[in-house]
Amino acid sequence: xxxxxxxxxxxxxxxxxxxxxxxxxxxxxxxxxxxxxxxxxxxxxxxxxxxxxxxxxxxxxxxxxxxxxxxxxxxxxxxxxxxxxxxxxxxxxxxxxxxxxxxxxxxxxxxxxxxxxxxxxxxxxxxxxxxxxxxxxxxxxxxxxxxxxxxxxxxxxxxxxxxxxxxxxxxxxxxxxxxxxxxxxxxxxxxxxxxxxxxxxxxxxxxxxxxxxxxxxxxxxxxxxxxxxxxxxxxxxxxxxxxxxxxxxxxxxxxxxxxxxxxxxxxxxxxxxxxxxxxxxxxxxxxxxxxxxxxxxxxxxxxxxxxxxxxxxxxxxxxxxxxxxxxxxxxxxxxxxxxxxxxxxxxxxxxxxxxxxxxxxxxxxxxxxxxxxxxxxxxxxxxxxxxxxxxxxxxxxxxxxxxxxxxxxxxxxxxxxxxxxxxxxxxxxxxxxxxxxxxxxxxxxxxxxxxxxxxxxxxxxxxxxxxxxxxxxxxxxxxxxxxxxxxxxxxxxxxxxxxxxxxxxxxxxxxxxxxxxxxxxxxxxxxxxxxxxxxxxxxxxxxxxxxxxxxxxxxxxxxxxxxxxxxxxxxxxxxxxxxxxxxxxxxxxxxxxxxxxxxxxxxxxxxxxxxxxxxxxxxxxxxxxxxxxxxxxxxxxxxxxxxxxxxxxxxxxxxxxxxxxxxxxxxxxxxxxxxxxxxxxxxxxxxxxxxxxxxxxxxxxxxxxxxxxxxxxxxxxxxxxxxxxxxxxxxxxxxxxxxxxxxxxxxxxxxxxxxxxxxxxxxxxxxxxxxxxxxxxxxxxxxxxxxxxxxxxxxxxxxxxxxxxxxxx
RNA sequence: GCCGAGGUGGCGAAACAGGCAGACGCAAGGGACUUAAAAUCCCUCGGAAGAAAUUCCGUAUCGGUUCAAGUCCGAUCCCCGGCACCA
Numbered sequence: 040x041x042x043x044x045x046x047x048x049x050x051x052x053x054x055x056x057x058x059x060x061x062x063x064x065x066x067x068x069x070x071x072x073x074x075x076x077x078x079x080x081x082x083x084x085x086x087x088x089x090x091x092x093x094x095x096x097x098x099x100x101x102x103x104x105x106x107x108x109x110x111x112x113x114x115x116x117x118x119x120x121x122x123x124x125x126x127x128x129x130x131x132x133x134x135x136x137x138x139x140x141x142x143x144x145x146x147x148x149x150x151x152x153x154x155x156x157x158x159x160x161x162x163x164x165x166x167x168x169x170x171x172x173x174x175x176x177x178x179x180x181x182x183x184x185x186x187x188x189x190x191x192x193x194x195x196x197x198x199x200x201x202x203x204x205x206x207x208x209x210x211x212x213x214x215x216x217x218x219x220x221x222x223x224x225x226x227x228x229x230x231x232x233x234x235x236x237x238x239x240x241x242x243x244x245x246x247x248x249x250x251x252x253x254x255x256x257x258x259x260x261x262x263x264x265x266x267x268x269x270x271x272x273x274x275x276x277x278x279x280x281x282x283x284x285x286x287x288x289x290x291x292x293x294x295x296x297x298x299x300x301x302x303x304x305x306x307x308x309x310x311x312x313x314x315x316x317x318x319x320x321x322x323x324x325x326x327x328x329x330x331x332x333x334x335x336x337x338x339x340x341x342x343x344x345x346x347x348x349x350x351x352x353x354x355x356x357x358x359x360x361x362x363x364x365x366x367x368x369x370x371x372x373x374x375x376x377x378x379x380x381x382x383x384x385x386x387x388x389x390x391x392x393x394x395x396x397x398x399x400x401x402x403x404x405x406x407x408x409x410x411x412x413x414x415x416x417x418x419x420x421x422x423x424x425x426x427x428x429x430x431x432x433x434x435x436x437x438x439x440x441x442x443x444x445x446x447x448x449x450x451x452x453x454x455x456x457x458x459x460x461x462x463x464x465x466x467x468x469x470x471x472x473x474x475x476x477x478x479x480x481x482x483x484x485x486x487x488x489x490x491x492x493x494x495x496x497x498x499x500x501x502x503x504x505x506x507x508x509x510x511x512x513x514x515x516x517x518x519x520x521x522x523x524x525x526x527x528x529x530x531x532x533x534x535x536x537x538x539x540x541x542x543x544x545x546x547x548x549x550x551x552x553x554x555x556x557x558x559x560x561x562x563x564x565x566x567x568x569x570x571x572x573x574x575x576x577x578x579x580x581x582x583x584x585x586x587x588x589x590x591x592x593x594x595x596x597x598x599x600x601x602x603x604x605x606x607x608x609x610x611x612x613x614x615x616x617x618x619x620x621x622x623x624x625x626x627x628x629x630x631x632x633x634x635x636x637x638x639x640x641x642x643x644x645x646x647x648x649x650x651x652x653x654x655x656x657x658x659x660x661x662x663x664x665x666x667x668x669x670x671x672x673x674x675x676x677x678x679x680x681x682x683x684x685x686x687x688x689x690x691x692x693x694x695x696x697x698x699x700x701x702x703x704x705x706x707x708x709x710x711x712x713x714x715x716x717x718x719x720x721x722x723x724x725x726x727x728x729x730x731x732x733x734x735x736x737x738x739x740x741x742x743x744x745x746x747x748x749x750x751x752x753x754x755x756x757x758x759x760x761x762x763x764x765x766x767x768x769x770x771x772x773x774x775x776x777x778x779x780x781x782x783x784x785x786x787x788x789x790x791x792x793x794x795x796x797x798x799x800x801x802x803x804x805x806x807x808x809x810x811x812x813x814x815x816x817x818x819x820x821x822x823x824x825x826x827x828x829x830x831x832x833x834x835x836x837x838x839x840x841x842x843x844x845x846x847x848x
Numbered sequence: 849g850c851c852g853a854g855g856u857g858g859c860g861a862a863a864c865a866g867g868c869a870g871a872c873g874c875a876a877g878g879g880a881c882u883u884a885a886a887a888u889c890c891c892u893c894g895g896a897a898g899a900a901a902u903u904c905c906g907u908a909u910c911g912g913u914u915c916a917a918g919u920c921c922g923a924u925c926c927c928c929g930g931c932a933c934c935a
Binding site: 248249250251252253254256257258260262264279280281282283294334336359360361362363365366367370371372373374378379380381447448449567570571641642643644647649650652654655657658659662664665668704712713715716717718719720723790791792793794796797799802834835837839842843845846847 | 849850851852853854859860861862863864867868871872873874875887888914915916929930931932933934935
């Protein structure tokens with residue numbers, strides 16, 4: 040078959056017949072199938088795109104044949120750093136290179152033959168899209184969910200911009216791997232922490248990979264404990280957060296983060312020099328050093344003492360850089376006997392180690408003892424379990440107004456401003472008189488100017504563009520200037536799935552009616568690397584929009600699948616520098632896109648991925664050739680003669696229906712490799728039947744038609760072609776998916792395994808559903824098995840119907 | 849350290865809910881067809897012993913539960929992904 044020719048033929052046909060487009064009239068049967076949209080890169084589609092888009096398309100086509108009105112849109116996450124960095128290197132404007140890349144990708148995506156609904160295409164860099172990204176920002180601002188504050192932020196000196204916590208990996212920039220430094224800057228944040236509890240608890244009901252849910256849980260990092268107020272001799276007070284209030288009697292020191300304001304205030308003159316020196320040394324340490332767990336715990340006594348509210352004991356206050364100012368209260372109580380860090384610290388600075396919890400059963404003398412146990416040395420709280428003591432001690436402090444129950448989250452607010460050019464401008468105006476003034480909705484979009492000098496110098500490129508920057512204040516009419524920062528591209532991608540179903544709406548980002556009908560996304564497919572970024576941000580934005588009344592559901596993605604990663608033939612991640620990149624194009628030219636797609640389906644477990652091997656594609660080529668050869672025979676079959684439905688027909692009918700049942704289920708669960716395996720078995724059975732001298736032509740034709748329908752989602756062009764050759768006038772994708780006839784799966788006779796004392800001893804054929812009695816009889820007559828039973832007493836007979844018989848003798 | 853997912857032939861991988869381990873394919877070997885090659889078709893293909901029938905062993909390691917364990921339980925080792933001085 041001339042694959043490249045028929046691919047074109049059917050792609051044109053689908054386009055002409057509108058096979059791929061979602062019909063809103065059938066929205067009650069909608070199935071929203073979405074692949075994570077991609078960044079428009081200059082290179083052609085790589086294997087990863089194919090693996091994501093191609094295979095999920097097969098799933099979508101399967102759903103379509105199952106009777107769903109499938110909505111499978113496509114678009115581009117078009118803002119972002121690579122285009123800008125490319126521009127800095129080559130002088131090609133980001134807009135020009137991006138639009139050109141998009142054009143390229145559109146073309147190759149069409150060549151894939153996926154049933155994308157191109158009518159709903161989105162490009163986040165279009166004014167008609169980012170207008171609504173800005174709208175979203177303003178709505179969050181109105182709600183108090185977008186705010187500006189000065190804070191120590193992650194700064195990538197190479198990208199010349201701030202980064203969200205999520206974009207810092209091991210202290211390095213996610214993108215360029217430069218070491219990230221802390222800078223004190225005033226930046227825009229989204230208040231995702233306000234939704235910490237809901238994004239956490241909502242995970243329980245999601246059909247998502249457990250791994251991803253646990254990564255989000257981890258990232259959100261909920262811990263339940265108490266905040267306890269310590270006094271000082273000077274009358275100042277500060278709070279510590281602890282999850283182990285049961286160890287409060289064991290406190291022998293208190294440690295404050297070096298940045299904590301009380302450090303400067305409480306340090307005594309005698310200690311000032313040492314403390315200043317310590318703070319200076321700390322500030323020199325890089326973020327990576329400071330975050331290392333193996334780093335020695337250090338600190339410095341500041342000369343002041345704190346008073347433990349539970350027993351009024353005086354304990355020394357230290358400044359210590361293992362205490363993070365950004366978490367909890369920036370102050371911790373030191374309980375050396377029951378915390379490893381505190382233990383090391385106490386040994387180093389010779390502080391008392393007081394045990395206040397003992398093991399529940401038996402003595403455990405090892406310190407630090409970090410498990411829960413029974414309280415000791417804790418006055419009236421002695422003898423309680425840790426769980427009880429935690430509550431009781433905080434309750435006692437609540438009464439004295441010196442503490443409260445408290446939940447802390449590790450999650451930080453999402454830093455969304457970027458000092459870069461190629462993004463959506465932040466739609467606010469800074470006025471000396473009126474402060475921060477949101478751009479009026481009627482003035483959106485705030486257009487990103489084209490003629491901008493974006494060579495990096497540590498400041499936002501837009502700041503240098505006077506025509507952009509200088510505006511009149513919408514309130515007072517006086518001179519004012521725009522915000523020179525742009526939004527993190529994750530803001531653009533945090534709501535795109537809402538825009539697709541109503542992509543051309545010029546009056547609002549999306550109609551409430553439409554999204555309430557079309558969302559949540561029924562199946563979302565993409566890489567696992569987005570677990571704590573895109574997937575978390577989108578959930579937050581959905582909930583925020585819900586609370587503002589713009590939609591009526593809680594979660595954007597009901598069901599999520601992560602595809603695995605296809606590695607180079609050497610088992611390493613594909614990269615140009617390694618020279619192990621597999622280019623789909625070469626294979627598609629030679630074997631066709633369906634062959635390539637099927638190879639990916641059959642060769643890997645979808646969620647695992649693995650190294651590419653050249654051998655697989657030849658095998659699939661052979662498989663398709665075999666199908667084509669058989670189709671020629673089927674077409675030429677003379678219908679008349681044999682209308683019998685005997686044993687051979689029954690056998691084939693069994694395989695046919697078994698295949699339908701299995702493939703149906705496998706497609707539904709992204710178990711593509713086994714679905715293809717079942718189809719191969721079916722084809723083998725069809726060949727076996729075809730080899731018979733007597734065959735029922737009508738029946739074989741039907742069985743073969745079923746085969747092609749099962750294959751169609753996985754090899755769309757090829758199947759359409761064969762389908763047409765079989766004499767069908769309409770697209771195979773308009774025919775209903777085959778339904779398994781359960782009756783055909785009931786066999787008269789089954790082969791079961793026979794074990795004696797649990798060891799395999801042979802196989803026998805028995806009528807389906809025989810009684811134990813009959814089995815005994817059959818066994819005693821079996822010429823191979825009967826002699827082995829002679830003179831032995833059958834103590835017990837275990838029968839697993841249609842599978843196995845275990846004879847205990 | 850914590851959380852999560854894994855470890856099955858020469859290779860990619862299957863195994864519903866504890867019930868014939870290795871489906872389906874690749875590679876390899878043998879054969880048929882052919883002048884020959886390609887293509888196609890047939891057979892073998894976890895290991896060991898045996899002429900064979902057959903037997904024994906085998907799902908990272910050790911132990912347990914069970915008539916029966918890749919699957920369940922306990923311990924250990926290894927690999928991958930994530931988090932990590934989070935109090």
